[in-house]
Amino acid sequence: MAEAVxxxxxxxxxxxxxxxxxxxxxxxxxxxxxxxxxxxxVLSCRPEIGYLHRGVEKIAENLTVIQLPVITDRxxxxxxxxxxxxxxLAAEQLYEVAVPERxxxxxxxxxxxxxIANHMMFYGALGTDAGFSSPFIFGWWNREIIxxxxxxxxxxxxxxxxIALGGVKQDVPANxxxxxxxxxxxxxxxxxxxxxxxxxxxIFVARTKxxxxxxxxxxLRLGLTGPSLRATGLARDLRRxxxxxxxxxxxxxxxxxxxxxxxxxxxxxxxxxxxxxxxIEQALEGMPDGEYRGEIPRRLRYPVGEAYSRTESxxxxxxxxIVGDGQNTAHRVKIRAPAFVHVSAMEELLKGTYxxxxxxxxxxxxxxxxxxxx
Amino acid sequence: MSLTDVLITVLKVLVIVLxxxxxxxxxxxxxxxxxxxxxxRMGPWHVGPMGLLQTLADAVKLLTKExxxxxxxxxxxxxxxxxxxxxxxxxxxxxIPFTPELVVSRLDLSLLYVFALxxxxxxxxxxxxxxxxxxxxxxxxxRLVAQAVSYEIPLLFSVLGVAILAGSLSLIDIVNAQGxxxxxxxxxxxxxxxxxxxxxxxxxxxxxxxxxxxxxxxxGPTIEYSGxxxxxxxxxxxxxxxxxxxxxxxxxxxxxxxxxxxxxxxYLLKTTPILLxxxxxxxxxxxxxxxxxxxxxxxxxxxxxxxxVVVAATFKVYGWGPTIPMVIASVLAAYWFYRRExxxxxxxxxxxxxxxxxxxxAAAE
Amino acid sequence: xxxxxxxxxxxLRSSVMAPVTEMxxxxxxxxxxxxxxxxxxxxxxDVDEIICxxxxxCARECPDKCIFVSLESYADDLTERKTMVDEFYxxxxxxxxxxxxxxxxxxxxxxMTPEFAYSSTDVRSMVLDKGELVQIARGxxxxxxxxxxxxxxxxxxxxxxxxxxxxxEDEGNA
Numbered sequence: 001m002a003e004a005v006x007x008x009x010x011x012x013x014x015x016x017x018x019x020x021x022x023x024x025x026x027x028x029x030x031x032x033x034x035x036x037x038x039x040x041x042v043l044s045c046r047p048e049i050g051y052l053h054r055g056v057e058k059i060a061e062n063l064t065v066i067q068l069p070v071i072t073d074r075x076x077x078x079x080x081x082x083x084x085x086x087x088x089l090a091a092e093q094l095y096e097v098a099v100p101e102r103x104x105x106x107x108x109x110x111x112x113x114x115x116i117a118n119h120m121m122f123y124g125a126l127g128t129d130a131g132f133s134s135p136f137i138f139g140w141w142n143r144e145i146i147x148x149x150x151x152x153x154x155x156x157x158x159x160x161x162x163i164a165l166g167g168v169k170q171d172v173p174a175n176x177x178x179x180x181x182x183x184x185x186x187x188x189x190x191x192x193x194x195x196x197x198x199x200x201x202x203i204f205v206a207r208t209k210x211x212x213x214x215x216x217x218x219x220l221r222l223g224l225t226g227p228s229l230r231a232t233g234l235a236r237d238l239r240r241x242x243x244x245x246x247x248x249x250x251x252x253x254x255x256x257x258x259x260x261x262x263x264x265x266x267x268x269x270x271x272x273x274x275x276x277x278x279x280i281e282q283a284l285e286g287m288p289d290g291e292y293r294g295e296i297p298r299r300l301r302y303p304v305g306e307a308y309s310r311t312e313s314x315x316x317x318x319x320x321x322i323v324g325d326g327q328n329t330a331h332r333v334k335i336r337a338p339a340f341v342h343v344s345a346m347e348e349l350l351k352g353t354y355x356x357x358x359x360x361x362x363x364x365x366x367x368x369x370x371x372x373x374x
Numbered sequence: 375m376s377l378t379d380v381l382i383t384v385l386k387v388l389v390i391v392l393x394x395x396x397x398x399x400x401x402x403x404x405x406x407x408x409x410x411x412x413x414x415r416m417g418p419w420h421v422g423p424m425g426l427l428q429t430l431a432d433a434v435k436l437l438t439k440e441x442x443x444x445x446x447x448x449x450x451x452x453x454x455x456x457x458x459x460x461x462x463x464x465x466x467x468x469x470i471p472f473t474p475e476l477v478v479s480r481l482d483l484s485l486l487y488v489f490a491l492x493x494x495x496x497x498x499x500x501x502x503x504x505x506x507x508x509x510x511x512x513x514x515x516x517r518l519v520a521q522a523v524s525y526e527i528p529l530l531f532s533v534l535g536v537a538i539l540a541g542s543l544s545l546i547d548i549v550n551a552q553g554x555x556x557x558x559x560x561x562x563x564x565x566x567x568x569x570x571x572x573x574x575x576x577x578x579x580x581x582x583x584x585x586x587x588x589x590x591x592x593x594g595p596t597i598e599y600s601g602x603x604x605x606x607x608x609x610x611x612x613x614x615x616x617x618x619x620x621x622x623x624x625x626x627x628x629x630x631x632x633x634x635x636x637x638x639x640x641y642l643l644k645t646t647p648i649l650l651x652x653x654x655x656x657x658x659x660x661x662x663x664x665x666x667x668x669x670x671x672x673x674x675x676x677x678x679x680x681x682x683v684v685v686a687a688t689f690k691v692y693g694w695g696p697t698i699p700m701v702i703a704s705v706l707a708a709y710w711f712y713r714r715e716x717x718x719x720x721x722x723x724x725x726x727x728x729x730x731x732x733x734x735x736a737a738a739e
Numbered sequence: 740x741x742x743x744x745x746x747x748x749x750x751l752r753s754s755v756m757a758p759v760t761e762m763x764x765x766x767x768x769x770x771x772x773x774x775x776x777x778x779x780x781x782x783x784x785d786v787d788e789i790i791c792x793x794x795x796x797c798a799r800e801c802p803d804k805c806i807f808v809s810l811e812s813y814a815d816d817l818t819e820r821k822t823m824v825d826e827f828y829x830x831x832x833x834x835x836x837x838x839x840x841x842x843x844x845x846x847x848x849x850x851m852t853p854e855f856a857y858s859s860t861d862v863r864s865m866v867l868d869k870g871e872l873v874q875i876a877r878g879x880x881x882x883x884x885x886x887x888x889x890x891x892x893x894x895x896x897x898x899x900x901x902x903x904x905x906x907x908e909d910e911g912n913a
């Protein structure tokens with residue numbers, strides 16, 4: 001039990017090896033953090049992943065472009081529609097297929113609804129790690145509302161296989177606008193409830209304010225993207241920076257934090273949910289009639305070439321890289337998962353924190369192991 | 375003491391011993407229903423009408439589970455710990471006066487007795503933590519014991535003020551003293567609040583349940599226990615919660631006093647809100663971190679409770695009795711203290727920033 | 740302390756609102772027309788034949804390769820078919836419910852039904868044969884929408900009874 005502390009030259013320091021084992025009581029997935037702990041303080045951390053590796057990218061090499069969303073959905077299962085959007089943007093670059101207007105609007109609405117659902121899950125997980133179970137349930141009422149809409153439109157509550165090459169697979173049902181209009185105030189109200197329960201709660205603030213502050217330089221060096229990076233003060237949102245799909249038509253704010261601590265990262269996601277509601281409203285109003293899927297070639301062999309798409313998934317910057325070589329199936333599909341980078345950042349972020357805070361920091365980065373391991 | 379007296383006492387004790395686990399089962403059910411209501415879901419409802427048999431089913435499940443003994447466990451400590459934790463709770467139930475007649479044993483020092491015994495169960499937690507032979511259990515046990523021992527001090531001091539005002543250490547006398555004048559909870563609100571908080575922390579309930587936190591690395595000293603042994607820890611916790619609420623009623627809310635209705639009805643009417651409040655706290659507050667918890671105890675609760683005792687003693691010595699100025703004095707003292715000390719308690723220690731290597735990569739945009 | 744009171748207010752407020760629990764087995768599950776449960780094969784009532792022609796497009800495109808189709812020759816006066824689907828096995832345990840089989844079928848012979856309550860203790864009963872698939876699509880086994888003990892409950896799907904009755908090879912490559 002007493003070994004030299006990795007990272008220090010103090011061989012007299014006695015410390016304990018603790019496994020924040022693959023089985024977390026919290027809900028992030030299976031990740032193993034080997035902590036070297038001195039009393040309550042974490043001295044070093046070695047994250048170990050791979051427990052959820054299913055060979056997504058390898059399987060994708062045996063799938064046609066029609067079948068591709070089926071497996072990429074399951075990589076990051078909480079934000080499946082955003083992953084599908086990223087994959088299809090890359091595929092459309094490769095196939096050089098145009099997407100009609102209506103399809104773009106539908107995609108944006110679906111992706112933003114998915115963002116809200118994902119952040120609600122984050123909210124629940126963070127609350128549970130802070131020590132009580134109510135935020136989880138508060139977050140899940142809202143997720144269930146969104147899941148019902150998803151089921152009406154795509155047929156499935158979570159793993160949708162809806163966004164397809166050239167648009168979306170089927171048009172939205174006739175009552176789509178009404179359904180979404182009905183849930184928007186419910187979601188806004190639910191958001192207020194969630195906000196009221198946790199944000200100002202002194203105990204929550206005492207646990208999270210000032211915890212693990214980061215400067216933009218540090219965050220960039222660690223490779224953080226998405227809300228965790230914006231919490232440090234850098235306004236870097238791919239929907240603004242490198243707009244994809246039709247995001248440049250919508251007016252929305254990019255919330256930015258100041259200190260980059262856990263409380264800021266949490267606030268980022270709450271504010272982002274509000275902005276997503278705004279985007280959905282604007283998209284609903286502006287949605288034109290028309291085709292829901294563009295012209296795609298009859299024979300769907302992958303053209304020879306490569307394509308890379310960057311999208312702002314709820315977790316961070318999601319990159320999809322597809323290489324085609326003229327076959328039915330892709331030559332290589334690579335997913336640049338933000339969660340993978342965040343897990344590797346844990347090694348530095350956890351130095352010098354208390355164990356109880358380590359759990360909160362892990363939760364605040366919104367890591368989903370399905371994406372990190374693929 | 376004639377034989378019939380002895381037999382009656384034995385019978386009463388037996389009733390208490392049998393009633394304690396049942397009480398705990400009922401409380402578990404009430405807690406789960408309350409949490410469900412807060413979270414807009416049904417609590418248990420499937421097993422039995424309205425889920426009333428759920429905890430019974432859980433108890434049966436626990437009884438039929440395999441009782442594992444870890445390889446590295448210390449046999450004696452591991453085996454006896456659940457008993458040491460559970461039994462003091464039952465002993466305390468013996469002296470709690472639900473009504474003047476409905477009490478098993480009338481002690482002159484029942485107040486002292488009631489707070490001395492849970493200290494024994496703390497020893498049980500040490501035995502559990504050490505005896506399990508696992509480092510997580512040990513760490514959890516150490517934390518729990520540190521917390522329990524620290525919070526006993528404000529617990530005792532908060533009721534000391536009441537004992538001074540009542541002039542007696544007997545629970546029955548304290549209740550009777552409230553029958554003539556106003557309840558002690560009104561006169562010493564600060565003490566009441568401290569009592570509840572310290573009691574919660576003593577028994578590791580949210581928001582002070584870091585030592586047994588489930589999303590923590592350690593699940594507390596009881597993680598190596600399974601089946602009936604773990605059930606005993608659970609039952610002990612709920613019996614202790616009930617005792618806490620009962621004591622709150624007796625010491626601060628006037629026990630069985632009240633117009634019209636019989637004494638035990640008033641007793642239940644007063645204990646139930648406290649219990650519901652305790653369960654409600656579980657659904658509403660996150661956990662305090664261990665150092666914040668200890669800081670809260672030593673820097674806020676102990677000075678406050680001491681201050682409270684001083685105020686109570688002053689009023690008693692000068693013969694002013696429990697009156698409004700006492701309330702104002704204690705509340706003002708509490709507020710001043712809170713403003714001064716809470717910020718210090720919740721301050722996160724400054725941490726060196728992550729060293730940025732040179733050269734610093736240019737921050738994009 | 741104000742923040743804590745705000746939390747109290749929130750939970751107090753939510754404790755007087757109705758529970759959002761859907762009492763599933765005692766109330767029918769809420770399904771939508773597009774809900775993707777188990778696939779089912781459609782039957783042409785006019786000519787009393789299965790619509791599926793055995794073109795194997797679904798078996799080729801299925802990402803999980805859970806469909807096996809074989810043909811036999813056939814003669815009929817009403818239709819001009821020369822072949823008829825002999826065996827059509829679909830392994831529900833492999834199926835990922837993506838709906839691609841429905842998308843690529845040129846004859847609209849297969850559909851995703853809302854059927855989801857088909858769990859069983861024998862994995863071999865998860866391989867559905869032609870008859871069962873037709874039954875699912877007809878709604879004769881829609882235990883989903885009408886739970887088992889409710890008045891509208893249909894007869895349950897007859898799963899494979901014994902291991903002897905199970906097909907030896909559940910599916911091969913299309």
